Amino acid sequence: MSTFNVPKREEVSEKNQSIFDSLEKAVGFVPNLFATYAHSENALENYLNLSNAKTSLNAKQKEVVNLAVSEVNNCIYCLSAHTAIGKMNGFTEGQILELRSGQASFDSKLNALASLAKNLTENRGAADDRVVENFFNEGWTKENLIDTIVLVGDKTISNYLHKTTNVPVDFPVAQPLEVATI
Structure with a gap:
């Protein structure tokens, strides 16, 4: 199996660059898996919205x-x-x-x-x-x-x-x- 490249900030859309900046502030870095979602214009934002949605679980x-x-x-x-x-x-x-x-x-x-x-x-x-x-x-x-x-x-x-x-x-x-x- 080949390894996908992990896109750098300058290789993703402006919208995803903004998300990268937010992740950098919140986490201290952009995890490779999150960066990989940014190969898509919408997947990173959609995934983070799902992952961070309100839930009854703490x-x-x-x-x-x-x-x-x-x-x-x-x-x-x-x-x-x-x-x-x-x-x-x-x-x-x-x-x-x-x-x-x-x-x-x-x-x-x-x-x-x-x-x-x-x-x-x-x-x-x-x-x-x-x-x-x-x-x-x-x-x-x-x-x-x-x-x-x-x-x-x-x-x-x-x-x-x-x-x-x-x-x-x-x-x-x-x-x-x-x-x-x-």
Whole structure:
């Protein structure tokens, strides 16, 4: 698989240059995957609007979903980025590894969320009834279910973009789950 080029600021449209400037201010750099969206006039803005949209899930809960989905989809870029973001949201290395496997023994409510995210991704949206029932039994709502499904879609988009373009990972690279747990 060939690697796509990561466009530089001067190689993208004025609209995308403005988004690059905003990312630079907010994050300190323009992540390679976000820059790759800028090959399209509209994709970067559209993706960021989806990714930053209001949701019933807080930042920590979103990372639970992002880690489980990215593991199922085997996306090293997103696993690396969300490992770093997960740590910024207070998860330990061990907790992040569990979340990647679709589990959270340290919190039953997050366990139900991780299990649902993994199950939805593995089954292309056809979640097992028992997984959904457990999700609701842990106190999640129908709104949380819908928002989780939207987030699974959001993360899947980025997973697919990286797996197709193979742009370089510009975060500390996450170890494969089986290596990290030995």
